Amino acid sequence: MNRRTMIRSAAVAGTAAALPATAGASAAPPNQWTPEELKDRKRCLDAGLTEDEADCWLLVARAGAKFFELPELHPSTKPEVAQAIHVMQDKLLMRPTYRKYRGSTTRYLNP
Structure with a gap:
């Protein structure tokens, strides 16, 4: 594991660890999302x-x-945080596909 990989892993872990505290502090009910956020939420x-x-x-x-x-x-913080955000987005975007996959292949996942 090189330095860059370690930093990226720490950034991802730090972002994931910080999200529950952030979510509790700034979680907004759907009626408090901005109009732009509501459009993104619909997408x-x-x-x-x-x-x-x-x-x-x-x-x-x-x-x-x-x-x-x-x-x-x-100067390297911004690209690393952007990468960490993209990792979170990738994990969220894969969930619908994985749910569909798991539903059609249950016998392979639960032998």
Whole structure:
């Protein structure tokens, strides 16, 4: 494992660890999403995400936006955080496909 991989892993773990605290502090009921967030939320639902997954998507976006408002401490931080956000988005976007896959291949997943 090289330095870059370790930093990326730490960034992903740090983002994931920070999300529950962020979600509790800034979670908004659906009637408090901005109009732009509501449009994005609808796209998430149309893509097959559940209500909770769509909320998570928006909270990740809010956390990322809030992070990028902070003063820059090191030039490599922004790309690393962007990568961490993309990892979270990838994990959310794979869930509808995995649910569909699991539903049609239950016998392979539960021998």
